[in-house]
């Protein structure tokens with residue numbers, strides 16, 4: 001796998017570059033701002049860092065921190081309806097805290113893997 005994706009002992013751990021935007025924060029609609037984010041699934045948390053992250057192991061270093069973290073416990077994941085975005089392969093992620101995100105990749109195998117990983121994580125942590 002990716003050498004920068006740490007903790008691959010856990011099946012729920014995954015990382016890669018995705019296009020991400022918030023659409024709702026604490027129940028309030030916010031303006032879309034699609035950004036390319038280095039995304040890490042770690043346990044029941046989904047972490048985002050700005051930029052491609054490609055060669056830099058922000059996650060292992062101590063100077064760079066995740067831009068944004070989402071608690072997946074009690075959340076839900078679904079394919080976004082057409083009215084949410086004109087883009088292809090868009091996942092809609094809703095958290096229990098009332099934040100909604102859209103997550104997208106142009107590569108359908110990539111987004112399908114994330115869809116599976118996120119739904120698995122949410123069902124695994126459903127009773128916490």
Ligand code: I3S
Nearest residue numbers: 021031032033034083084085086087090102
């Ligand atoms: O849902 P919207 O408002 O049509 O989303 C589009 C806009 O956020 C647009 O930005 P500005 O309205 O600030 O120009 C983005 O550039 C588009 O990417 C958004 O739509 P998609 O369909 O790409 O999610």
